[in-house]
Amino acid sequence: MPIKAMTQEWMDAYKAAIQADPEYKGLAKDWEGSVSLVVNPDPAKNVPEPIYLFMDYWHGDVGDFVVCDKEKADSAKFVMTGDYARWKQVAYKELDATKALLQGKLKMKGDLPYVVRNIKTVNKVIDILGRVDTLWPDDDHK
Amino acid sequence: MAYDSDLSFNYFGPTKIVFGANAARDVDIEMGTLGGTRAVVVTDQGIIKAGLVDGITACLGGRCAGVFSDVPQDTGVEVVNAGAEFARKNGADIVVSVGGGSVIDTAKGMCILLTEGGTLRDFNGVQLLSRPQTPHMVIPTTAGTGSEVTNAAVIMDKEMGQKRLLVENFNVPRMAILDPKMTEKLPPLLTASTGMDAMTHAVEAVHSIPHEPLTDGLALHAIRLLYKYLPVCVENGSDLHARGQVQIAATMAGWAFGNAMVGIVHAMAHSIGAVAHVPHGIANGILLPDCMEFNLEDAADGYAMVAEALGVREKGMGDSDAAQAAIRAMREFTRKIGHPQKLSEMGVGGKDIEKAADMSLSDGSIVNNPRIVMDSAEVLEIFRKNM
Numbered sequence: 001m002p003i004k005a006m007t008q009e010w011m012d013a014y015k016a017a018i019q020a021d022p023e024y025k026g027l028a029k030d031w032e033g034s035v036s037l038v039v040n041p042d043p044a045k046n047v048p049e050p051i052y053l054f055m056d057y058w059h060g061d062v063g064d065f066v067v068c069d070k071e072k073a074d075s076a077k078f079v080m081t082g083d084y085a086r087w088k089q090v091a092y093k094e095l096d097a098t099k100a101l102l103q104g105k106l107k108m109k110g111d112l113p114y115v116v117r118n119i120k121t122v123n124k125v126i127d128i129l130g131r132v133d134t135l136w137p138d139d140d141h142k
Numbered sequence: 143m144a145y146d147s148d149l150s151f152n153y154f155g156p157t158k159i160v161f162g163a164n165a166a167r168d169v170d171i172e173m174g175t176l177g178g179t180r181a182v183v184v185t186d187q188g189i190i191k192a193g194l195v196d197g198i199t200a201c202l203g204g205r206c207a208g209v210f211s212d213v214p215q216d217t218g219v220e221v222v223n224a225g226a227e228f229a230r231k232n233g234a235d236i237v238v239s240v241g242g243g244s245v246i247d248t249a250k251g252m253c254i255l256l257t258e259g260g261t262l263r264d265f266n267g268v269q270l271l272s273r274p275q276t277p278h279m280v281i282p283t284t285a286g287t288g289s290e291v292t293n294a295a296v297i298m299d300k301e302m303g304q305k306r307l308l309v310e311n312f313n314v315p316r317m318a319i320l321d322p323k324m325t326e327k328l329p330p331l332l333t334a335s336t337g338m339d340a341m342t343h344a345v346e347a348v349h350s351i352p353h354e355p356l357t358d359g360l361a362l363h364a365i366r367l368l369y370k371y372l373p374v375c376v377e378n379g380s381d382l383h384a385r386g387q388v389q390i391a392a393t394m395a396g397w398a399f400g401n402a403m404v405g406i407v408h409a410m411a412h413s414i415g416a417v418a419h420v421p422h423g424i425a426n427g428i429l430l431p432d433c434m435e436f437n438l439e440d441a442a443d444g445y446a447m448v449a450e451a452l453g454v455r456e457k458g459m460g461d462s463d464a465a466q467a468a469i470r471a472m473r474e475f476t477r478k479i480g481h482p483q484k485l486s487e488m489g490v491g492g493k494d495i496e497k498a499a500d501m502s503l504s505d506g507s508i509v510n511n512p513r514i515v516m517d518s519a520e521v522l523e524i525f526r527k528n529m
Contacts, residue, residue: 079267098506101269102269102309102403103152103311104293106269107267107268108267112268112307112506113505114504116503116504116509
C-alpha cells in the first residue's frame with residue numbers, strides 16, 4: 001500500500017528503510033549532521049504550501065525524521081531546496097542530485113566538499129528513498 | 143560518438159562576447175548596454191604595472207568609480223569583502239574585472255555582496271541566489287580560465303582553512319570583452335600554462351559524465367584552435383591573430399566545462415594547488431596526459447574524438463587506438479610548448495602528494511569523472527607518475 005509522500009508516515013517508512021539497509025551503516029559511518037529538504041509549493045501538483053522535512057544522520061545511525069516547520073528545517077547542517085517536481089525526479093533517480101545542484105535545479109546551504117567526500121552515503125539514501133512505496137501528491141488522480 | 147537515446151541536458155551560457163583587437167576600448171559603450179553608469183575596475187598590481195588598466199580607465203572617464211587593485215594571486219574572502227566595500231563607497235553599479243582567474247573570481251564575489259549585502263561567509267552553499275546580481279563585465283588578460291563565462295568562483299577562506307566554491311547561475315558575467323591586445327605581453331611560460339588550463343577544460347568537458355553535444359562541439363573546436371595556435375603564441379607572443387584564436391578557444395572551453403563540468407585532472411590540480419601552491423594551469427598541464435591514461439577504458443570514445451580534433455586519428459583506427467594516439471599527442475604537445483613535465487620541478491614533495499591525493503576525493507570535480515574514483519591510492523599513483 002503506497003504511503004502519501006512527505007507525510008510523517010512516509011518519513012517513518014523512509015527511516016525504517018534506511019535502518020533496514022544492510023550497507024547503509026557502514027557507508028555512512030563518517031557522516032555527521034542533519035539534512036533538511038525544503039519542497040517549494042506547486043499548487044498545480046497538489047502541493048499548496050512549502051513542505052519542510054528534517055532528517056538527522058549520525059555516523060550510520062538515524063535520529064529524528066520529521067515533517068517540521070521552517071525554523072527547524074533551517075537549523076539543519078545542510079538545507080536543500082527545490083521544486084516539488086525536482087524532488088520527485090530525484091526520488092525516481094531521473095535527476096542526479098549533484099548534477100541538479102550544479103545546474104541550479106536544487107539549491108544547497110552547507111559545505112559542498114563535505115557532501116562530495118560522502119557522495120556514496122548521499123547516493124545510498126537516495127537509492128533507499130526510491131524503494132519507499134510512495135503515493136505522490138500529483139498521483140492522487142490515479 | 144553516439145549519445146544515449148534518453149539524452150537530457152541543460153545548456154546555460156548567457157554571456158555576451160565582444161571580440162577583436164582593441165575591443166577593450168569599447169568598455170564604456172558596452173557598459174551602457176548593461177545599464178551601468180559607474181564602474182569599479184577590479185584588477186591586480188601586475189596588470190597595472192603591465193599598463194593594461196590605464197587604457198580602460200581612460201575610456202571609462204567619469205564613469206570610472208575607482209580601481210580596486212588589491213587582488214593577490216589566490217584571492218580570499220577578506221579581499222572580496224574589501225573590494226565590495228570599496229565599490230559600495232564609490233557608488234559603483236557595475237563591476238569591470240581586468241585580469242586572470244583570481245581577479246575575475248574576486249569580482250564575482252563582489253557582485254554578490256553588492257546585491258545581497260553582508261559578507262562572503264554568509265553565502266556557504268550552491269545556487270543560493272534567487273535574483274540577478276550586479277552586472278559584471280570581464281576583460282581577460284590571460285587565455286585559459288574560462289571564468290569569464292562560467293557560474294563558478296573559487297575564493298580562499300583562510301579562517302576556515304579551505305577554498306569556498308561559489309556556484310551561482312544568477313552571477314555569471316553578463317559580458318566578456320576578448321581583446322587579443324590584452325594578452326599580448328603574457329610571457330611564454332604563462333601563455334603555455336594558461337593555454338593548457340584551457341586545453342584541460344576542453345578535454346575534461348569531453349570525458350566528463352554530463353558531457354553533451356553542445357559542450358562536445360565547443361570543447362572539440364577549442365582543442366583544434368589550441369593545438370594549432372597555442373604553440374604560435376608561445377613562439378611569438380605578439381602574433382595577435384594567434385592570440386585571438388587562443389582567447390576564443392579558452393572561452394569556448396569555458397562554456398564547455400561550465401556546463402559539462404570537469405573531472406579528476408581538476409580535482410587533483412585543485413588539491414596540489416592548495417597543498418603545494420602549484421599554479422593551476424601548470425598542475426593541469428602536467429597531470430592531463432596521465433589522467434587521460436587513467437580514464438582510457440571509460441572514455442575511449444571521447445578521446446577518439448579528441449584524436450580527430452588533434453588530427454592524429456589515422457584511417458582504420460578503432461576508438462581505443464585513437465584514444466591512445468590522443469594521449470601521446472597531448473604529451474608531445476606539452477613538450478612542444480615548453481610546459482613543465484613533472485610536479486617535482488614545481489617543488490612538490492612526497493608528503494604533498496599524499497595529502498593532495500586524500501583531498502582530491504573531496505573535490506566537487508571528482509564526481510563527474512568517467513572512471514569512478516573510490517580510493518585515494520588511485521589518485522596517489524597518478525601523482526607519483528608525475529614526480
